[in-house]
Amino acid sequence: MSPHTPKRRWSAVLTAERPRPEGIRSRPNGWWLAVGTVCLGAFMGQLDASIVTLIYGSLRTDFHASLAAVEWVSLAYLLTLVALLVPAGRLADAHGRKLLYLYGFAVFTLASAACGLAPSLMALVAFRVVQAAGAAMMQANSVALVTTSAPRELMRRALGVQAAAQALGLALGPTVGGTLVSTLGWRWVFWVNVPVGVVALVGGHYLLPRTRGRTTVARFDWAGLSLLAVATTSALMGLSAASGLAVPGWGAALLFVVAASTGWGFVRRQRQATEPLLNLALLRVRAVAFGLAGALSGYLVLFGPLVLVPIVLTARGSSELTAGLVITVLPAGFALAATGGDRLLPHRLSDRARCLAGAGVFTLASTGLLIVPLATGWLVSVLALTGLGLGMFTPANNAMIMGAVPARSSGTGGGLVNMTRGLGTALGVALVTLALHLVGGGGVQAGARWAGAVLVAASVVAVASASLSPRRDSGASQATP
Known part of the structure; x- marks a missing residue:
């Protein structure tokens, strides 16, 4: 045996995608196992995102920092995520989506543990940057792994299940986060990611398919x-x-x-x-361009209330746990519509029509923030309606985008989808904080009305993007396992 053989063997272990066991690969519905594994990542990423908005108060107290400084715990993560999603997708198209996805999980899990040990706000922000790098490798490949695993005729349903997993993470995040912050402290908000990450790494190794079609990247x-x-x-x-x-x-x-x-x-x-880094020809495809505009607007509407509502309710004397329970209604409605909408709505209804219906519902709900009293009962109703509209809109919008992206570029397309989601999330955090700050003299209630106006404007953009999308769903082929 050559002395170089062990080195090559270890290199292959670290850089080659391992095949699934034959018993899993040959199962008629085995692709659902791949979708379920991706859902763990979707769940964990959104669990983390929704939990973090509830620890702002604790971080301000522990580190004696302003709200504008503390919000960088979210913004540093989102900025890194947005910057790395497209390159991570491009590298995954070339070197393997399963490989990048699993490495992303490992980085995210280790960085989550480090965040829980952070001795200062600056250290916490730095660890969040590392955590976001892992999340970028996961999220850039999540949509691509779903669309290249699921049969074309079931793609929207599979994307709906993935969106529901995201919504479940968002739904549990406020409740879990409020409970952890109120009992064990903010550090456990990050440590809760670790066991989920370990399970997902083991599941991904055995259940995710290898990448079949790859693109070459001669120069990054x-x-x-x-x-x-x-x-x-x-x-x-x-x-x-x-x-x-x-x-x-x-x-x-x-x-x-x-x-x-x-x-x-x-x-x-x-x-x-x-x-x-980004093939601009993809953005000249009408379904992709307007779909991405809708994705950005939808996630702004989704995350804006997750920042706004805890601030409004805690200013009125409610606890973090109460605020967490209230905002749980939004992602719960999202999950309900994302999983049940495909069965309840007529099958002949196009993705464009579903997007229009969902955007119309959450536009109506966002308008409610300008009208109704910002008390617990009214907020529950508005948030539930917002979640239902977003749950109708998001899977159909994602299917419309990915149906127009060639299968060989699905990693790049998935990276684009998640990049615009990240931008929408970041804008939801930043613009709500801006509205509350600019109207600081008028109190939280006045700032909340301006923040509501931002959400209404984003909702109108989502309606417009759906209206301008192609009337027929794209028939672009997707690879199946």
């Missing part, structure tokens, strides 16, 4: 990645500065100028690069 577009990261970071730092972060006015203006110039530079770079 590091310049494009840098421009994208600077553009998104500068834009959200500018919003955070306007929300009360200790940055002078001229500094905030400069951040927006940097964001605009690097954003323009990113687009120009993608047009000129021989191996672009």
Whole structure:
């Protein structure tokens, strides 16, 4: 045996995708096992996202920090996630979606443990950046693994199940988070990710299929990645500065100028690069372009209330646990509609029609925030209606996008979907915080009305994007196992 054989063997273990056991691969409905494994990642990612919004008060007290500083526990995560989703998807298309997905789980799980041990707010933000890098490898491949595993005619149902898993994570997050913060402390909010991550790693190793079709990446577009990261970071730092972060006015203006110039530079770079980070031709597909606009708006509407409602209720004297129970209604409605909508709605109803119906429902609900009293009973009704509308909208919107993306680029397409979700989530956090800060003198209630106006505007954009989408669903083929 050559002395180099062990090294090659270990290299293969670390860089090659392992096949599923024959008994799993040959099962007629074995693809559901792959979807279920992906759902663990979807659950864990959204559990983490919804829990973190409930620890702002504890972090401000423990680290003696302002709200604008504490919100970077969320924004640092989201910025890193947004910057890395597309490159992670592109690398997964080339080197294997299962491989990147499992490595992402490992990084996310270890970083979650580190977040729970963070000695300072700065250290916590740094660990959240590492955690987001792992989440990017997971999320960039989650939609792609579902769409390339499920039969074409069942893709929307599979995406609905994945969306329901996300909603379940969001639904349990506030309750679990409120209970953990009230009893064990904020550090357990991160440690709760660790056992789920271990189970998902073992399940993914045995249940996820190998990547069948791959694209080649001769040269990675590091310049494009840098421009994208600077553009998104500068834009959200500018919003955070306007929300009360200790940055002078001229500094905030400069951040927006940097964001605009690097954003323009990113687009120009993608047009000129021989191996672009993002193939802009995908954005010229009507279903993809308008679907992504809808995804961004939908996640802004989803996450805005998760920040707003705890602040409103705790300002009125409610506990974090009560606030968590109230906002659980939103993702619970999401999960109900995402799993049951495909069965209850007529099968002949197109993805576009489903998007229009769902967007119309959550637009009506968002308008309620401008009208009804911001008391517990009214908020429960508004949040439930918002969740039902988003649960109708999101799976159909995702199916419309991924149906228009070639199977060989599904990792990149999935990365785009999740990048716009991340941007929508970040904007939901930043714009709600901005509204509350700008109307600070008028009290939380006045700020909440302005935040509601932001959610209504985003809802209208979602309705418009669905209206402008193609009238017929795309018939683009997807690979099946």
